[in-house]
Amino acid sequence: MPLDSVPPVSTRARILEVAARLVAESPDGDISTRAVCEAAQVGAPALYRHFGDKEGLLSAVVDHGFDAYLAAKRERGESTDPVEDLRNGWDSHVDFALRNPNLYRLMNSPAMRTPPAAAFESHRILTRDLERAAEQGKLRVAPELAAQMIMSATTGVALMLVSRPATFADAGVSARVRDAVHAAVFTPDVDAGDPADYEVPSAAARLRALLGRSHGAGLSTAESALMNEWLNRVSNAER
Numbered sequence: 001m002p003l004d005s006v007p008p009v010s011t012r013a014r015i016l017e018v019a020a021r022l023v024a025e026s027p028d029g030d031i032s033t034r035a036v037c038e039a040a041q042v043g044a045p046a047l048y049r050h051f052g053d054k055e056g057l058l059s060a061v062v063d064h065g066f067d068a069y070l071a072a073k074r075e076r077g078e079s080t081d082p083v084e085d086l087r088n089g090w091d092s093h094v095d096f097a098l099r100n101p102n103l104y105r106l107m108n109s110p111a112m113r114t115p116p117a118a119a120f121e122s123h124r125i126l127t128r129d130l131e132r133a134a135e136q137g138k139l140r141v142a143p144e145l146a147a148q149m150i151m152s153a154t155t156g157v158a159l160m161l162v163s164r165p166a167t168f169a170d171a172g173v174s175a176r177v178r179d180a181v182h183a184a185v186f187t188p189d190v191d192a193g194d195p196a197d198y199e200v201p202s203a204a205a206r207l208r209a210l211l212g213r214s215h216g217a218g219l220s221t222a223e224s225a226l227m228n229e230w231l232n233r234v235s236n237a238e239r
Contacts, residue, residue, distance in 0.1 A: 012050040015040045019061050020103075029102035033057065058106060059116045065103045066118035069096045073125050082132035083186055089129065090154050090178045093122075097158035098171075104162055108155055126151060138186050146185045153181045 018040040022031045033054050037044050051057040072092070079085055097104040107116060130143035130150075139146055157177050160168045 011040075011042060011046055015042060015047055015050060015057070016060055016064050019057055020065055023058075023061055023065075023102050023106060024100070026102060029105050031058075055112060055114070059112060059114060062103060062107045062112075062116040063118045065100060066096075066107065066116070066122075070118060070121055070125075073122075078129075078132070082129050082136065083138055083182070086126075086129050086133070086150070087178065087182070089126065090150070091174070093154050094158045094161065094174045097162050101162035104158060108159060123147060123151060133186065140185055140187055149185060150181055153177055 015036060019031060019036045022035060022039065023029055033044065033047055036057070037047055040047075047057065051060055069092070073089070106112070107119065127143055127147045130139060130146045133139045133146075134143050141149075157174050161171065161174065
């Protein structure tokens, strides 16, 4: 393509790229809108016109940076083993945090009033894989509860590794926590203990996932809601 035909970078894209670079280079991950404007060679009105305020800019930075991580998840083919996909997903999540510590801390900062869109998409991908596991009878609890357990544990481990590296110096702690959480979420590969500890909840989680995929299997809206409530209660019952 001739150089004169290359479209110029938009003002919004330039501000976003500069802000992302400054976040990555910052000692504590914080940036000022003034520094961004100076580095991007734009006035403050341009920044506020495109992003609203500093929080809007930081939220856009998170989505921009996390997009590469999510792109790999969107494009990967699903294997026949959702549990292995979820193991790999945990590891890639923690690896991303270690390679992008400032961005990761920013994404999970309680100071951000509006969670970035990337957080919701990541949660949807996780839940979809767990629904596949439930359909195969490999889940002890409902996919939604399993997603909350895994996401909170993964995020906790990743945040400790990037925020307290001196205390959490052993990167192997991630694999140990992963295996412990997965043992609580997934049914065992071999018979162990009392099968009733996991067979009934697993069957309830599987039936709920299959009914969801078949759009209620002929049940009315009210019947489907009631069935979901019962199955959810059984699959999430404490044992």
